[in-house]
Amino acid sequence: MYPDxxxxxxxxxxxxxxxxxxxxxxxxxxxxxxxxxxxxxxxTIPTISKLLVATGEFANACPRRIKDTQLILYEMLDTCGRINK
Structure with a gap:
């Protein structure tokens, strides 16, 4: 029988x-x-943007940070995630 x-x-x-x-x-x-x-x-938060500009992280590691953010979002949605909830 088909599931409800x-x-x-x-x-x-x-x-x-x-x-x-x-x-x-x-x-x-x-x-x-x-x-x-x-x-x-x-x-766009002023304190974070100042810190990222001062350290050079925004210019040097932007694609890596986007990928990290995407992985965190996917981990939150993953039903069989690696992190125990």
Whole structure:
């Protein structure tokens, strides 16, 4: 018998799994754009931007920081993540 479609709406774990699969498999470009938006928002905070300019991290490690932010977001959505919750 086909699973109950209402179960996906009622069970939080199933909803998390659907969101993770949808983001990573169906919309990887949008996932990357979301990571870049989070990245941009954090770096507009004056104290953080001053620190990053002073240390040169913004100019030298920008792509690495975007990838790190994306990995953190994916880890938060991953239903079988490496970090125990």
């Amino acid at each position: 479609p209402q179960q996906a709406l009622d069970d939080v774990e199933i909803a998390k799994e659907i969101a993770a699969i949808t983001l990573k498999k169906e919309f990887p470009y949008l996932g990357r754009q979301a990571a870049e938006l989070v990245f941009f928002k954090v770096f």
